[in-house]
Amino acid sequence: MTDFTTRPEIRGTFGVATSTHWLASTVAFGILEKGGNAFDAAVAAGFVLQIVEPHLNGPAGDLPIIYHNAEKSETKVICAQGVAPAAATIEHYKAQGLTLIPGSGLLATVVPGAFDGWLLLLRDHGTMSLREVLQPAVDYARDGHPMLPRVANTIASLSDYFAKEWPTSADVWTPNGVAPKAHELFKNPDLAATYQRLIDDSEAAGGARDAQIDAARKAWSEGFIAEAIVDYLETAEVHDVSETKNRGVLSRDDMANWSATYEDTLSYDYEGWTVHKTAPWSQGPVLLQTLAILKHFDLSSMDPMGEEFVHTVIEAMKLAYADREAYYGDPDHNDIPMDTLLSDAYNAERAALISDKASLEQRPGRVAGFEHLADAYIKRAAQDFGVKDAAPQEPTMAHLTEKRGDTVHLDIIDRWGNLVSATPSGGWLQSNPIVPGLGFPLNSRAQMYWLEDGLPTSLAPGRRPRTTLTPSLAEKDGARIAFGTPGGDQQDQWQLIWFLRMVHHGLDMQEGMDAPLFHSMHFQGSFFPREAKPGEMMIEPNVTEGTIEGLRARGHVVTVAAPWTVGRLTAALRNADGTLQAAATPRLMQAYAVGR
Template sequence: MSAVSPEMIGFPAKEPPRMFTTRPEIIGTFGAVASTHWLASQVGMAVLERGGNAFDAAAAAGFTLQIVEPHLNGPGGDCPIILHSARTGTQQVICGQGPAPAGLTVAHVRDHLGLDIMPGTGLLATPVPGAFDAWMLMLRDHGTWSVREVLSFAIAYARDGAPMVPRVRATIESVRPLFEAEWPTSAALWLRNGGPEPNGLYANPALADTYERVVREAEAAGGSREKQVDAARAAWYRGFVAEAIGRFCAATEAMDTSGRRHRGVLSAEDMARWSATVEAPLAFDYKGHTVLKCGPWSQGPAMLQTLALMAGFDVGAMDPLGADFIHHVVEAQKLAFADREAFYGDPDFVDVPMATLLSPAYNDARRALIGDRASLEFRPGSPDGRIPRTDYAAAIRRAQDLAAAMGSGEPTVSRLGASGGDTCHVDVIDKDGNMVSATPSAGWLQSSPAIPELGFCLGSRCQMFWLEETLPNGLKPGKRPRTTLSPSMVLKDGRPWMAFGTPGGEQQDQWQPIMLLRMIHHGLNIQQAIDMPSFHSEHWISSFWPRGAKPGKVVIEGRYAPEVLADLIARGHAAEMGGEWSEGRLTGVRREADGTIRAGANPRGMQGYAVGR
């Protein structure tokens, strides 16, 4: 997303951080929705106003995001959800991360196809798409609306057209050569009449047809609302959608980032075998707040490990805009993300020592590694005496090789179709206190060729697997790739308090703890914490193709004082200044003990909004 200068939105660049916000924090008592796109936020609020609950609203907003942010998520993507049910008083994680197909094995990719790394695009890296079932499972078990009601907004935008933000057009232009030369079905969908005009209406009639057929098949099943939701799920995973996906993968050879064409191995049988699952969230207590994340099939526990390390420092005494705060957070994250690489994976396949990784003794020992100087090492721990295994040296070589190739005229990232995808996010609280935090992503328009009869493409999340079965995140059929998607929920003094999250890949569990620490220790509200300049590191192994690493790299937002950058460099960080409004895509909603509901959203890119009353 493009950076925004303060002058563009009418605010000075150097207001005191506790006073400056780009917009007010929304305050009400009825409900609030915050998301990465104004239309999704308004759709969610419209559902609340018409009597729907937070789960109905989040699902309707989520399906809308597929239409209005097609470069950031799609129907063929993934979606983890954390929710709080006021009826039961409990929190749940709904895992909308689909697994590797049965035919996607190390032997097939490495030995038969001769690849040493999973491609970042195309059909080979496609998992079972999980977003649809995650939304529908939440709707069935917690919602009140019908399939028709929830999908009506997305269908209308797909049929009649939705305004395309300039970034959609920019993304399409970045992969236009690939579409024209290699992915004709994507060209037919996204390049017709020249492609979407920035801020102009653009329709996707094939996707509207798909969702209308889902509605018809759901209603044809008759019976209760819940039975109709299950019929919609069956149409997707065991009916016409699964059949079309299986046919397309078997018949289509798609160019990917390997520079070669490969067929997908995802089949209708893979689709039929899978459904979204429900599990308890992983929890960590921090200064009177219980932070909830998805399990180690996601990178979410890295945020909890970061908080466990920061708990031993006097964060409240640190200037939230100072170099000391940045240094300590980055050094803690280096240790947490090293453990992510060494130990996280699908717990159905991997014994992840999560209790030890979050234990006081382990974090006391790890915290002692954080000194006054930046570490340039990759330092996973040894929980329970385990020996960490990673591919860090190879990741550094890949980063160097890619930079050299791009500088020497070799096939560029754009020609190979690796225009970076990002993510969406939506948070909802309703009048009864139900809460949802959801992070849909993948199935980007640039991730794989469009399936013409369905109007969408498949994701490429399996790029996150290593082609070594014995690694925690090593490829195996039926295994979930360790996703970067990472919604958050927080309880305060045992009561549901805040739902929040962000797009950003590796940055999701960097920007989120920064926001939370500033709220807890420095008294900022949601909007202030979102607006405040932020930062990120690229020290560890990236989850995305080509899986590179940049030791010591820290990027701070351009609104930081120059002396902060100088201080970080003096401490040994490979620090650099980014754009003035370039770090963070956060949204959040919270409910205070007095019953007020408060919300905020990211102003960067002039796209995210919070609404409520």
């Protein structure tokens, strides 16, 4: 569509790595240069992202991975989404006087998952040792890394709170009582020591590479890390966004009895592409369902920056996200009608609901035998939970409000055709206090459960929260592409728009990254305080004024975002001839693609 982009699209044949921070991207590519594969590189980058973007992810957070192993010719999911602890019951939480699970603090904590997911990927698909892939993270934590302005601002905005309520966090994030300045070297010696001990202890245990990795996994789930976490929780009472102090329910057995697992992807065919997503314990299928609705419209004839395209896509997303809220949940614990939700007949009916006007209603479909869930969602979306003036805990635009957490993303392809797409999140510096001596906090993913019985997303022991984390992998005629973005509820909206413009309008990868993005806030949010904003949407201003006014004339409540603020997409492509491409958003001047 244009001869100019904000940066060149990376092209080569050896390997490409792209992520939401340039240091992670260059570390990943360095691993490829040393002979590692995409899986080794992803693990190294994933741990570095915990160091350089601690306001967006941490080792005790959550992690979905979609990968393609070229040698095994398999495309699978690693689910490293921890479950609710055994003592996490609706009765217990209601006894604390809660109607919503707080968006921070110990009651919001599920079993930490990210660490084990990364090591499962490394053990089964990587080639390098634990020391080789962890060393860059150890170095940055021990010796320091340039502090991102947004991390510095986040810490500064919370420094008084840390000093008053979370002193262990104050010790790590404001050493000697001083908040770090932007671009200064920042060190986390406790986290460096934690990772160094993991490396040293696993090597001392002896055995082959796989045995050493498993020794580190056991140290996390049953050894010194689990002991430090559980010892802390035995007496900790933590102030959270409920404005009270609460104790956690995570136990030693919860840590010991959980590990990351493999799953099949959920896939959908669209315009010759097979798109792979995670199961409905994440929001991933919502992208597939939106594609199934949009099959019924001639998107190729629409201006990809125009009013008709934006309106049609927004309305389709509203319908799919309403079904997400009504029906998605952990399929190990619930009957999720995914076959119906992705069926042609059902989505033809959904598509017929889209008119030339913006809908202001919550309209989940009525799936036979599940109608009560649709009714429950409509009622829930209109409910006042009595939470006033609360900041969302993972918002649409996390980077614009520093106290809110968000997510990171990476995509990597190696010379052998292995692909990794991963969206780590949780365990943010603002989610919980630092566990003494370990250098990292626990997560707050439990805020995504409901304290209401009978729902796929009801709080229940051993159940996964229905997370927003949603990497993507798609393939067509021998080509494969990995892509994703941070952004909470907006992840599958921004990814969808980028993918549609590539498929229907021929935008290349970087062009699509640079193009103006938009999203809906109409449906109920996944994060505390769980608001729905009927008819509301946000769009970047570099569409035409006519597009914006046309959307308003159709009844959309349009907020025009500040320029270059919506979306943090990255993507990597392996063409059928083996050539490679990669791209990263210019927004925030932080994400970068590298390769050769």
